[in-house]
Amino acid sequence: MIDQLEAIVGRYIPIDVNGVAQRIYFEEAGSGPPVLLFHTAGADNRQWRHVLNDPDLTSRYRFIAPDMPWHGKSLPPEGWQCQEYLLTTEAYVATVLAIASALQLDKPVYAGCSMGGRIALQLAHQHVEKFKGFIAIEASDFQQAWYDIDWFHRPDAHGGEMGAALVSANIAPQAPDAERWNTQWMFMQSGPGVFRGDLSFYTRDDSLVGQLHQIDTSVAPVHIMVGEYDLTCTPEDARRTAEAIPGATLDVMREIGHFPMSEHPTQFRPHFVEALAKMR
């Protein structure tokens, strides 16, 4: 055994999402009740690297962090070169359910950040019985874009670099420099048009508005977390959302922005431990 090896293991699994074959890359670590970890728009599962490398947490939970199709090491589907990537709620929900089914997970906890947090709320609304609980990070029912999503896919500029420079607005000034730039690197690496396609879903799908009161937290708990420096999903957005879900809980995290687990892992950790404890 090589002592320096990290505990994280990466593998691939084929799934079917609404008739489209997708090859999903996921990383996992730990043993215990399964916890799915979903990344933000324009990034990949590396955002969860610190949780997957936390020996205390992995002694208690099995963490599984997939790359969504088109993201990280999950290739786009066949024929992508002639498609405009535009994520939809329907495809996103189907992807999460297909991954959980393919991995034969029994009522996993679902945790997701940003667009992954939005889908936490959609899953709680549509498929509450299939999950043990929901940790919705930087999540709200809806936000309009405060930017033009078309900035991030154009032939005369690097969409990833522009996206990274924009999302740096969502990172708290207290974030350690190394993690700030690791977080931005993932945006710089995202495929052409992927951040734009994610944001299309995130900034235009308002299907949860007016529906939150239907979420039944007596079946599975919903815990919403938000960083005080998040400009995209502000604490006010998260509070409005939490107050509309009967029984939902809210945690506003100090000195944190929109990418808690990636930008400032030590600051995020106690909040995440508390969130996991609520998933019973």
Added chain:
Amino acid sequence: MLETSDIRQRLAEMQRRLASLPHLSRLGSLFTETVLIEIDGAEFYLHFEKGHLVDIQPGPSRKTPWRFAFRSDGDAIEAFWQTLPSPGFHDIFGLVKIGRGRVDGDIVCLVKNLRFFKEFMALGRLESMA
């Protein structure tokens, strides 16, 4: 609150800091534009050439063309220039989102050079002056 003379001095310090940061000049190597910074109505025309700030021209001026403008108020820009700014004051787009800043003109030009311009603006923070 920052006076106009404070802002002029701060911009001059930022100019010196930029000149000492090769990585930033490299990031701006395709940036040759004039940017208007307007704080409480006081105008400063920043003339950039290939990532170097070659001149800070005080206003007012009605005949200096600019590519984009960033406008704010003295209290907000002072809060932005704190070492650990409060939420909303920590980024130029944060100032815009909370209604304390405004971008006019060719915003796509700004976005194409966003890392360069944001890091330049952050050079006004006190720790950058050390």
